[in-house]
Amino acid sequence: MAAQDDPAATSIGAPVRARIDASLAPVDAALARRYPGDPGTRQPVHTVYVPADAFGARTVRDWGRQALDALDAHAPDAGALAAALGLAEGAAGEVYERVRAKLVREPVEDLRVDFEDGYGPRPDDEEDAAAVAAARVVADAVAAGGAPPYVGIRAKCLEAAVRDRGIRTLDLFLTALLRAGGGALPDGLALTLPKVTYPEQVGAMAELLGEFERAHGLAAGRLGFEIQIETTQAILGADGRATVARMIDAAGGRATGLHYGTFDYSAACGVAAAHQSPDHPVADHAKAVMQVAAAGTGVRLSDGSVNVLPVGGTERVHAAWRLHYGLVRRSLARAFYQGWDMHPGQLPTRYAAVYAFCREGLDAACARLAAYAGREAGAGGGAGGVLDEPATARALSGYLRRGLDCGAVDAAEVTERTGLGRADLDALAGRPPRT
Structure with missing residues (x-):
């Protein structure tokens, strides 16, 4: 058959394709390095910050008990909570x-022992002792199986005035934790770097952690950290560039999260105290920049805190709960699946918001994912007239995985509605199976 009659005939030869491959090889490598995708591990729904001087062996149990007490006092049954x-x-x-059940079983998913704003300046010997004590409490809790899935510290920042103190606290905590753990660090260890303004500060934190790893023979990259976005310079630099994207790059693969700091950032923008909130326009702008900068990098997002606490009489508690619940739901709809909680009384509304969000969309998500999986298997069709693409299937799978991780839904519910198990959800999400 003549070449001009070959329906599979091509015009671009192998040498050209090889040249294109060679020219794009650096881009391929950069894409793989900078945008590895979500790590596939569990993301906590919140981070609880506890000042170092208030942290102890009973902290997590006390938070759970106080949260249950608040529920009993102000919403003793489902109808009362629904009305509130x-x-x-x-x-x-x-x-x-x-x-x-969550408040009994696992009231705190992520805990940060705070040596920064919540702790303040202290005599060096006092902070030294607190750092070592915190490490021993964490190690004991991990050994006993009573630690939150994620736990760690927020040391002081790397600005000149507190740099040495922050580095020393970080070093003391990690050294004591490693010793108490028999030379091993807990899997859920989380470290937070606050008040970052320049990528060089992130690079310095990465260097410090690398030095610690080398000093103790740990695997390179074992230690990661979260970057708190609390300054305007972290969003937009003096050169007009998006600083947060440069910070992720400066971390050298160690950045695990971007945490928005509601009140420091709002204050830096000149927002009056009465209007500093996670839903203020300056907050939405900062978080939108964070979201785009982190997309595809494997760096996760966390919203900030709400400072209206549910304390006092029932009317006042309900008002604070409604505010917190509404703001958490707003964050979830905007793909910020984690936030800060500053008081035990906020735990009921944190979990109520997350569980309601996950359960309200359960049937629709399962139907769409089942239809997509059936179409991939050759069954054809879509759910409710929606023909989902692979990207949406990944999002649907992620939605169900988050519900499973936090206890909002059960594996049997998902399997019954979709015919899919956890491994199937992992595969649809393009993530490695859980081990």
């Missing part, structure tokens, strides 16, 4: 029971 928060009656019972 505006929950749909049909979902209220399931959400309420799951919240109570």
Whole structure:
């Protein structure tokens, strides 16, 4: 058959394709390095900050007990919680029971022992002792199986005035933790670098952690850290560039999260105290920049805190709960699946918001994912007239995985509705199976 009659005939030869491959090889390498995708591990729904002088062996249990006490006092049944928060009656019972069970089983998913704003300046010997004591409490909790899935510290920042103190606290904590753990660090160790303004500070933190790893024979890259976005310079530099993207790069693969700091950032923008909130326009702008900068990098996002605490009489508690619940739901809808909680009384509304968010969309997400999986297997069709693409299937799988991780839904519920197990969800999400 003549070449001109070959339906598979091509015009671009192998030498040209090889030349294109060679010219794009640096781009391929950069894409693989900078945008590895989500790590596939569990992301906590919140981070609890506890001042170092208030942290002890009973902290997590005390937070759970105080949260349950608040629920008993101000929403003793599902109807009361539904009325306080505006929950749909049909979902209220399931959400309420799951919240109570969560507060008993695992009230805190991520805990940060705070040596920064919540702790303040102290005599060196006092902070030294607190850093070592915190490490020993964490190590004991991990050994006993009573630690939160994620736990660590926030030391002082790397600005000149507190740099040496911050480095010393970090070193003391990690050294004591390693010794108490018999030469091993806990899997859920989390470190937070606050008040970052320049990428060079992130690079310095990465260098410090690398030095610690070398000093103790740990695997390179074992230690990662979160970057707190609390300054305007972290979003937009003096050169007009998006600083946060440069910070992720400066971390050299060690950045695990970007945490928005509601009040420091708002104050830096000149927002009056009465209007400093996670839903202020300056907050939305900062978080949108964070979101785009982190997309595809494997660096996760966390919203900030709410400073209106649920304390006092029931009317006042309900007002604070409604505010917190609404702001958490708003964050979830904007793909910020983690936030800060500063008081035990915020735990009921944190979990109520997350559980309601996960359960309200459960049937629709399962139907769409089942239809997508069936179409991939050759069954054809879509769910409710929606023809989902692989990217949406990844999002649907991620939605269900988050619900499973935090206890909002059960594996049996998902399998019954989709025919898919956890390994199937992992595969659809393009993530490695959990081990």
